[in-house]
Amino acid sequence: MNKRIYGIIGISSIMSNWNADFTGYPKTISTGEIFGSDKALKYPMKKMWESEGEKVLYIKSMKLSEDKKGEIDLVPRSLKERYEYIFDEKDLKESKDSKKVLTNLFSAIDVKNFGATFAEEGNNISITGAVQIGQGFNKYEDSYAEEQQILSPFRDASEKKKKKKDDEEQEEAKSSTLGSKIVSNEAHYFYPFTINPTAYNEFIKLGVTDGYTENDYQKFKQAALCSATSFATNAKVGCENEFALFVESESNTYLPTLSEYVAFEKGEDKNTIILKCGDLLNALKDKIESVEIYYNPYTTIIDTDIEGVKKYNIFTKQEV
Numbered sequence: 001m002n003k004r005i006y007g008i009i010g011i012s013s014i015m016s017n018w019n020a021d022f023t024g025y026p027k028t029i030s031t032g033e034i035f036g037s038d039k040a041l042k043y044p045m046k047k048m049w050e051s052e053g054e055k056v057l058y059i060k061s062m063k064l065s066e067d068k069k070g071e072i073d074l075v076p077r078s079l080k081e082r083y084e085y086i087f088d089e090k091d092l093k094e095s096k097d098s099k100k101v102l103t104n105l106f107s108a109i110d111v112k113n114f115g116a117t118f119a120e121e122g123n124n125i126s127i128t129g130a131v132q133i134g135q136g137f138n139k140y141e142d143s144y145a146e147e148q149q150i151l152s153p154f155r156d157a158s159e160k161k162k163k164k165k166d167d168e169e170q171e172e173a174k175s176s177t178l179g180s181k182i183v184s185n186e187a188h189y190f191y192p193f194t195i196n197p198t199a200y201n202e203f204i205k206l207g208v209t210d211g212y213t214e215n216d217y218q219k220f221k222q223a224a225l226c227s228a229t230s231f232a233t234n235a236k237v238g239c240e241n242e243f244a245l246f247v248e249s250e251s252n253t254y255l256p257t258l259s260e261y262v263a264f265e266k267g268e269d270k271n272t273i274i275l276k277c278g279d280l281l282n283a284l285k286d287k288i289e290s291v292e293i294y295y296n297p298y299t300t301i302i303d304t305d306i307e308g309v310k311k312y313n314i315f316t317k318q319e320v
Contacts (some may be wrong), residue, residue, distance in 0.1 A: 002291060003248055005195040009041065009224050010243025010273065010295075011136065012207055012248035013187040015235075018239050023199035024182045025145050026138075034138035036189045043134060046224040049109045055086050056217075057108040059115065071073075077217060080120045090119045099208055101125065102306075106209035113220055130199045130212040131220060135264045139264035150179040155317045188242070189272075192259035195220070198251065206280050214265060220247065225294055230309060241314055243273055244294040253287045255280070271303050278305035295320075 011018060019040035021027045026034050043059075050056045061082060065075045077085060080092050087104045095101060101123050105111045115129025197212035202210045229240045245258065261277035271297065281288060282305075291306050294314040302311060313319040 001197045001212055001217060003242075003250055003319045004218065004251055005193075006247045006249065006258055007193050007224075008245040009136070009191040010042070010241070010262075011036065011189040011191070011228050012240050012242040012296075012299075013184050013189065014238045014240075015183050015185065017190060017236030018187065018236070020182065024180070026143075026182075026184050029197070034143055034184070034187055034189075036136040036138075036191070038133040038135060038191070041136060041191055041203070042110075044227040044236075045113075045220075045267070046110050048230055049219070049225040054109040055107055056110045057082060057086060057105070058110050058114075058163070061085070066163060074078065079118070083118075083120065092123075095121070095123075097296060098123060098125075099206070102203065102206065102208040106203065107214075112209075112212070113214055124250045124274070128199050130195055130197055130216075132194050132196070134192040134259065136189035138187040138189050139258070140186055140264060140266065140281055142266065143184050146183055146185055148181045148183070149247070150160070150181055152179060161300065178217050183238070185270075188264050190243070190259045190262045190264075192257045193224075195254075200282075225317075240296075242296045242300060244314065245279065245318050246290075246292045246294075248289040248291075249284070250287045253284065255284075267301070270299055272301045272303050275304040275306065278307075282307050 017024075017026060019027050019036035026037065028034050031290040031295075036198070046056045050059060061077050062074055063077050063081065065073050067073055070113060083089060083104070084092055090106075105116055105118060105125065105127065111127060111129075113129060113131040114133075115127040116125065118125040118127075134293045136275065185277055195212070195217065200211045203209045224241075226241055226246055228236070231239070247255065247258070249255070249276060258277055261275060261280070263276065265272040265274065285307060291309045292312065293302055293304070293309055294312045294317075295302055296314055296320050312318065313320055
C-alpha cells in the first residue's frame with residue numbers, strides 16, 4: 001500500500017465506563033481531563049478480529065494447569081504459551097529459525113497492525129507497528145462519574161471472623177455483600193491514529209512479510225468503525241463507535257494530530273462534532289486522495305468545511 005492514512009476514531013460512553021483506572025473511576029490526567037488509553041481501543045479490536053477467526057497474539061487466554069499439589073487451576077497463558085497455541089508450535093525453545101518466528105508474528109493480525117515486542121526463548125524481536133494510535137481525550141466538558149451501589153444475591157462466607165481462647169471460629173455472614181459500579185454520565189472520546197506502511201520495508205526485504213496491504217487496512221478500518229459497539233461487556237454496554245475520520249494521502253504527506261482539531265457540543269436533539277481541520281486539509285488537497293467521515297446521523301451533526309469530503313452512516317455504511 002503506497003499511501004499514508006491519518007484519522008480519528010470517536011467513542012461515545014453513555015452511563016458506561018470506557019476506560020477505568022485502578023480505583024474504578026474513568027481515567028484522568030493531572031488536570032482532571034478524562035481520557036482513554038490506546039489499549040482500551042485496541043482490545044475490542046482484537047476481540048472482534050479473534051471472533052472472526054483471525055490470529056491474535058497479544059490477548060489474554062486461559063488454560064487449565066496442574067500445580068505441585070495436583071490441583072487444577074485456571075491460569076492465563078504466558079506469551080510463549082500463547083505463541084505455541086495459535087501457531088501450533090510444540091515448543092518455542094526448539095525453534096532456531098528466526099525467519100519462521102518473524103513470519104508467524106506477521107501473520108497475526110494484531111502484530112501486523114500494532115507491532116510487537118517479542119523477547120522469548122532466544123528470539124529478541126521488536127516490530128514497530130504500521131498503525132499508531134494515540135490517547136483518546138474526552139471532549140464533552142460536562143462529564144462526571146457516578147457510583148452505583150450493587151447488592152449481591154450471595155453472602156460473603158469469609159466475613160465476620162471472631163477469635164476464641166483456644167480456637168478460631170468463623171461466624172456465618174448474615175447479610176449479602178455490597179459492590180459498586182462506576183460509570184460516566186456521558187463522555188465522548190476522540191482517538192488520533194496514523195498508518196505508515198513504510199514501517200515494514202525492512203521486513204519486506206527479509207522476506208517475512210508482504211508489508212502492510214490494502215486488505216490489512218480494510219480490516220483495521222472495519223474494526224475502527226464497529227469494534228467498540230460489538231464489545232458489549234457489563235462495563236462497556238453503552239459504549240459505541242460514533243465517529244471516524246479517514247484521510248488518505250500520498251506517502252510523503254505529513255499531518256499533525258487531527259484529534260486536536262475536534263470540538264464537541266451537546267445539543268437538545270442532536271450533538272455536534274466540529275472539525276476545525278478544513279483549512280489545513282484544503283491547503284493540501286493536491287496531496288490528499290480522499291477524506292471520509294463515518295458518524296451516527298441519528299444522534300450527531302457534523303460541522304466541517306473540508307472540501308470533497310464523503311459522509312457515511314457508521315452503522316449501514318451508506319453515504320449520507
